[in-house]
Amino acid sequence: MLKKKNFVFLLVMVFSLAILVACGDQTTTVAPEEQAKEIITIKAQTAGAETRRVDNLVAAAEKLNKELVAEGKNIVVEVETSIFDGGWADYYRQFKLAFRAQKEPDIYAVGHPNIGWLASGGYILPLCQLKEAAAYQDIFPVLWEAVTWNDQIWGAPLDLEVRPxxxxxxxxxxxxxxxxxxxxxxxxxxxxxxxxxxxxxxxxxxxxxxxxxxxxxxxxxxxxxxxxxxxxxxxxxxxxxxxxxxxxxxxxxxxxxxxxxxxxxxxxxxxxxxxxxxxxxxxxxxxxxxxxxxxxxxxxxxxxxxxxxxxxxxxxxxxxxxxxxxxxxxxxxxSHPFVYTVSAQTEHPELVTRLLELVAAPEFQAANVETGHLPITKSGIKHERVQADPFLSTVTYMIEYTTFQPNxxxxxxxxxxxxxxxxxxxxxxxxxxxxxxxxxxxxxxxxxxxxxxxxx
Amino acid sequence: MNMVVKKTPPVARDSFLKTLQKKWHLLLAYLLLTIFSLPIGLMFLWLFLTSISTHTIAGVIPAGFTLEHWSFLWGPVEVGGRVLPSIWQATWNTILFAGGLTIFEVIISTMAGYTLSRMNFPGRKLMLRSVLILHAFPGVLLLIAIFYVLNALGLIDTLWGVMLVKVALQIPLSIYIIKGFFDEVSWDIEWAALVDGCNRLTVWYQVILPQVKPGIAAISIFSFIAGWSEFLLLFTFIFSEHNNTLAIYLLAIIGDFRVVNYGLLAAAALFYIFPVLLFFLFTQKFLMKMNMGGGKQV
CATH class of the missing domain: 3.40.190.10 (Periplasmic binding protein-like II)
Known part of the structure; x- marks a missing residue:
């Protein structure tokens, strides 16, 4: 009798655990009519009030999808954004934990001095190919210094500020x-x-x-x-x-x-x-x-x-x-530019890199003025939106004098x-x-x- | 018009003085309590007034009337140029978390408390004595270990996972509290029920549990408040915005510390504490009946 009770108890416990584990996995089912089109979700995260840093990626994904259609590929890229609330140390800690749990964002927007620990810890991918990409040819050259560690490029600068x-x-x-x-x-x-x-x-x-x-x-x-x-x-x-x-x-x-x-x-x-x-x-x-x-x-x-x-x-x-x-x-x-870094565990490194190339376009760079930041490229500076800004247009010359903190x-x-x-x-x-x-x-x-x- | 001047009869005045002499210690106690409680009361009053004020004078005294700070209840809320998601998702998550925690904790601790109070088995005393040691562990010490366990179970970034952890950390105290209530229940009732044909499970459920209702209420209150105010575990193990609770939502409202909107923060803080205050007001009489630890069979 006692053995039977123990067995029932054990069964209940195992069943409860199974339910909890099932609750943990958030799998999404795809409707049959949608199965033909492969939806690839790219997660992007930033912290602070500058949501534009990830909103620009959503807009760039639309351009990428048009390119994919033109190339005859049956892929749709969706960018899922999230904004972290809390201190910077907490933001970095959460990324480390999420990385360990394989739930980290594919694109992680972060201040450039963090590249040191992100790269040395194996959290992010080197992005040296970006230096050759057409979209980054007119970037202010000094900005590569901000994303270089151990002679490699580890991030894509996304906006710029100066301290007058x-x-x-x-x-x-x-x-x-x-x-x-x-x-x-x-x-x-x-x-x-x-x-x-x-x-x-x-x-x-x-x-x-x-x-x-x-x-x-x-x-x-x-x-x-x-x-x-x-x-x-x-x-x-x-x-x-x-x-x-x-x-x-x-x-x-x-x-x-x-x-x-x-x-x-x-x-x-x-x-x-x-x-x-x-x-x-x-x-x-x-x-x-x-x-x-x-x-x-x-x-x-x-x-x-x-x-x-x-x-x-x-x-x-x-x-x-x-x-x-x-x-x-x-x-x-x-300057303390924010940069996009790419998780070393991302399943779509090619798509993410293409997205980072598209987001460097002048129209997205010009959106940086919304939060008082400067574009990273010369073509971005020449954009009418930046030129029309009575304040930012007067401080762009300072970029020539900028320096960075070490990574x-x-x-x-x-x-x-x-x-x-x-x-x-x-x-x-x-x-x-x-x-x-x-x-x-x-x-x-x-x-x-x-x-x-x-x-x- | 005739004015009637009533003079206090000397007898009444004497009796007042006598009462004063007898109860001066009571008056002193009330006076001290009022003085020490005043800052807390004023704090809540300030919070409320700030939430309905347009601005503050000298950064402290609320002035002007507005309900704008409460607009998060019926519309999107903007903090430092960023539009936050609806507060109701976070509210629902908090209710789910605190409510689930309460249910789990009450079920487990009433069973464990009864067993420790009424049954003899090897290791019982050791278990009872060590149960509070578990509670003595600050959650922050266990964060890394908990992360590995939740990750292995696939429960990281889920409310269920964090709820399980919180239940485990809270249960020792609840068991200790409820065991005290079980100790108070007379053995005669239990024996009578057993003689009448009940087994131990039906005795526990039908006979003993109704006797310890104040205890169940007490642990429910503690669990609910602990769940409602939980921050660290959720902040550490929840990564997705759609799983955020009110405590984390408040952090988002604080936003960039350079431009805090104190009116909005005060309103959201009041919204956050209101359910707990209400819950506490309706259940505090049960707390007064609490007898922690018991004294019979430790």
């Missing part, structure tokens, strides 16, 4: 600058005649005149702008020959001294800026409480979202490259240590030299021997 310095035109007018002088400032920066030190002093002057509360503001969180500043002070961040990061101590010390000076000596930047909220910092610029802002071109749309009409933004602000560190030096900016898996750890040092000096808790030592200790502990320490 915003300045309040109305404040300079009140300081007695003429219209011509104000209009000429970006050109002066371009020529290396206006340096970061001049920028600090001008900010201080505006403060002393009671026109603004602060001279210079920068981002309140960890991010690429700080590496851009370091590059401006001459920092080398990566050695591609050895595929190692570089801890360039003299240049990092100069950067820390500059950031320390902003809050502690010149007092042109709030001491607690790294504890503020984005919205608060944007509002300070909108309200004219500061003269300069180390921004990004998309900030224009943040200002609009926070209630400043677009025309007023164009009226009150002008934009310049980050001034050179020394007179006669080169100004700088930094190295350990760069996140390096960036974290750098940001801690920045916070310490700006809050006045450490001197730049002390913060540099602490940063060195931390990166040695986090990254070990996988980084080159450059002493001088």
């Amino acid at each position: 310095v915003f300045f309040r035109v109305d404040v300079l007018q009140k300081l007695g600058w003429s219209e011509a002088e104000i209009k000429n400032l970006p050109e002066k920066v371009r020529a290396g005649a206006f340096t970061v030190e001049d920028m600090t002093q001008l900010g201080k002057e505006a403060q002393a005149a009671g026109l603004v509360e602060w001279g210079i503001l920068h981002r309140p969180t960890d991010g690429p702008e700080f590496h851009m500043m370091a590059k401006n002070f001459g920092a080398q961040l990566y050695d591609p020959a050895q595929d190692k990061l570089i801890f360039d101590k003299p240049a990092i010390l100069k950067t820390l001294q500059y950031l320390h000076g902003l809050t502690q000596n010149e007092k042109v930047t709030p001491e607690a800026i790294t504890t503020m909220e984005w919205k608060q910092v944007h509002q300070m610029m909108i309200d004219g409480q500061a003269l300069f802002w180390y921004g990004g071109i998309w900030n224009v749309f943040n200002y609009v979202a926070q209630g400043m009409p677009f025309d007023e933004v164009m009226d009150k602000f002008d934009f310049m490259l980050v001034p050179a560190a020394e007179k006669g030096g080169n100004p700088i900016t930094l 190295h898996p350990d760069f996140v750890s390096y960036g974290g240590a750098f940001y801690k040092a920045i916070q310490a000096v700006q809050l006045g808790r450490k001197t730049p030299a002390e913060a540099l030592d602490a940063m060195e200790a931390q990166i040695k502990s986090d990254i070990g021997d996988n980084i080159i320490i450059k002493e001088g």
Whole structure:
């Protein structure tokens, strides 16, 4: 009797498990009349508000389907898009788990510095053939640098931004600058005649005149702008020959001294800026409480979202490259292009590659203006939609001056240590030299021997 | 017009003072409770007022009236230029998840609780003592192991799979709670039923279960609230947007942290907590009858 009960119990358990497993498999049945046409679903994922990054792929799939019909192929490509909600670290973690479960997207849109871990981990396919494709022949050549790792191309750049310095035109007018002088400032920066030190002093002057509360503001969180500043002070961040990061101590010390000076000596930047909220910092610029802002071109749309009409933004602000560190030096900016990567497990690498070629067409590139991003190709820049944009058309020249962060898996750890040092000096808790030592200790502990320490 | 001035009789005043002297500790307790509860009450009030306000004064005080923030209930919602899918799919998924979790948990823990309370078998005491250790494991420690199990079973990216995991993590506490209720039920009732011809299964179902209704209500409440508020497991093991629950939908509403719409967020947060509040209000009397752990036969 007992044995029978055990058997029944076991049967129930096995049956329940079978039901659950059956629920897990989401297979779709194809109606008999549709069986003749093979539908191939390509999954594409992105994160953030820029849904255009995957919507463009849907539109490109329509073009691809027309081409397939013309080629007499009985295939229909459907792009299934998804938008991830959550932090960037969660976005990367989910991809890793989904990859392991073979449920990852075929096309994964991601910031270019992630190429390091994606490629070295075997998650994505090399896409060297794209460099030869007709669609990518007029891409800004510097962009290939952003998708190169270990001498191979691992992604297709999809949009571009630059990080200009915003300045309040109305404040300079009140300081007695003429219209011509104000209009000429970006050109002066371009020529290396206006340096970061001049920028600090001008900010201080505006403060002393009671026109603004602060001279210079920068981002309140960890991010690429700080590496851009370091590059401006001459920092080398990566050695591609050895595929190692570089801890360039003299240049990092100069950067820390500059950031320390902003809050502690010149007092042109709030001491607690790294504890503020984005919205608060944007509002300070909108309200004219500061003269300069180390921004990004998309900030224009943040200002609009926070209630400043677009025309007023164009009226009150002008934009310049980050001034050179020394007179006669080169100004700088930094880009952090988003790129399409292709899963190493995709079942349709050829179709995905064709899709990536089609999505580089000028009409899709021009759609980047919707979210304040620039096209990646010269033909995209020439598109009437981009040319008609009163803002983006004035900053496209900055692409020539752009730089990138390295595509190295350990760069996140390096960036974290750098940001801690920045916070310490700006809050006045450490001197730049002390913060540099602490940063060195931390990166040695986090990254070990996988980084080159450059002493001088 | 004649004014009648009533004077408080000295006797009544004395009795009031005496009551005050006797119950001053009660008054103090209520005063302290009010002071400590006020921030929570004010928080909910602020949440509600923000959800129906057009803007805030000095970033804190809600002002102006609008129902626009509640428009997600009847139309698409746009966050930072992105149109989110309907909230009702996420609501249905949350109901399915929390409801399914409650049903599974009640069935399993009432059976296990009865067995541990009433039957003797080898390893019973060890099982009872170790049952809470399982609950002591923070879910986050088990995430990787759970991923491998769900992946092997083909249950990754399904609500059923995550529900199973959550049931497994929740069951130890429920068993412990419900066992306390079974311990309280008199053996005489059970013996009488057995003498009358019931077997153990019918005794459990027809005689004992009706005696532990408050316990079942208590574990149902705990399960439902745990399921409704679950975030980490769903966020980790669900990849498809159509399987998202309200907790993840709220994350989408927060969207780009640089341009959070606090009015919309407040409205969605209220919509999210409303069913739990309602459920709690109707069932809290059962919670008051709870007797965790029991004291008879551990």
